[in-house]
Amino acid sequence: MLPFDRLRSVENFGHSIRTPGYVFRPTHVEQIAELLNFARRQGIRMALRGAGRSYGDPHMASGHIVLDLIRMNRVLDYDPTQGVITVEPGVTIQRLWEYTLEDGWWPAVVPGTMFPTVGGCLAANVHGKNNWRAGTFGDHVTQLTALLPNGEEVTLTPDDSDFKALVSSMGTLGIITRATLQLHRVHSGDLLVKAFATPDLGTTLRELDEAKETWDYLVAWVDSTAQGRQLGRSQIHLARYLEPGEDPAPGRTLSRQHQVLPETILFVPKSVLWMFMRPFMNNLGLWATNTAKFWASRTLGHHKVYRQPHVAFNFLLDYVPNWERAYGPGGLIQYQCFVPKERAESTFAALLETTQRFRLPTFLGVIKRHRPDDYLFTHALDGFSFAMDFKVTARNRRRLLELATTLDRMVLDAGGRFYFAKDATLVPQHAAAYLGQEALKRFFAIKAHWDPDEVLQPDLYRRVLRPLKNKVKV
């Protein structure tokens, strides 16, 4: 029924989930409409895919169609005086800043890597390290157009009630085909950064909280191997935009050349660096690197203030291309939770202790400060997020799932939430517990209208949302 030569192995970002899918890569809206028609008639389901940078399965549809939108990557309109840009969904964050930074415009919200697409960022409603100050990606969109599986096309602005459902719906309601973004005015290609180390979790959270009104960006890199009184010790990076006049040569710092990441690190070409990292991806290597990183920041980088290009600060992980391959053939998953500020310290401490007790310590731990928003599938709240990367092997897969379910219960007990862009392990009842009946009711009501034949059924939808359909009264 589907052409065999379209069959590919489709992977998540962490290479820990692989499924076969029939991949189509349209360049025009008309081709999407045709495929939607075809899928509807044939009863085939479909997942949408941007750059495939999600950690779980929202961009996969095992044995069915994967609509890869990466070739729909045209800039349709740009006003360099106002910083307003209209793009197709396959335009990446990298292309966006490369296009606009020279004019003094930077995307108001960016995730921790520059490779995701605008479509993917809207579907997940991504946040940056400036979530407290700047909100989410969707907050900076003035208009978007989507093709719906029922054949209709909708153009929505933030005033439309369905805008905040489509944004955050993880490709389950409609296909975003164009978006207009308001960019953020910057007066320099550099940020002012302050780096320092904290001795424990309580101090880490307090420092982030106290910095939230004065610094634009806040992030803590957690030493996840520290225990006892040092549990949760971290390296904190705070950053703020420069004011007009603070940068004596903005023409230079706003240039692409100033932003691009170096080709070599310690004389090693960055393209092969991940191979050098692989031997350290075990519990001993993890302890050694985390401890070394912490003491380097405690001594060399303590209370250091310096200027750093936007790209280097925001996309630190992009310094090492394919770093995720260092995790080995089983790949990695990420577990990210969001916990109200009052419960964050005790909950994060318990999470860290639990990962250590399971002997499945996290390889990379990141804490950020968030503010709540009212998107339908919002992940944010007035509190902190904790993202933890775990190595997956054939032997630990089952225990990892057990660990994730245990952590889920602790997060839910604390009134916390989860994030579909990072999720690979949630079970339906835990998703229902954090999303709530009202959000699910509204979601299935919109789905029934926009996608009555359930064409848009990524694996995430099958795993987590669809099982809840009959439990929710629409």
Ligand SMILES: Cc1cc2nc3c(=O)[nH]c(=O)nc-3n(C[C@H](O)[C@H](O)[C@H](O)COP(=O)(O)OP(=O)(O)OC[C@H]3O[C@@H](n4cnc5c(N)ncnc54)[C@H](O)[C@@H]3O)c2cc1C
């Ligand atoms: C190293 C790294 C760091 C990250 N840091 C952050 C971070 O700091 N903050 C954060 O919020 N996220 C972060 N992420 C997650 C990432 O930003 C999101 O998963 C994002 O959605 C990926 O976009 P993508 O283009 O790769 O989309 P994909 O991963 O391919 O797809 C994501 C979702 O978007 C849907 N989709 C794609 N295109 C469209 C479209 N045109 N219309 C409708 N739906 C569509 C897909 O169906 C899917 O549900 C990070 C990811 C990585 C790998």
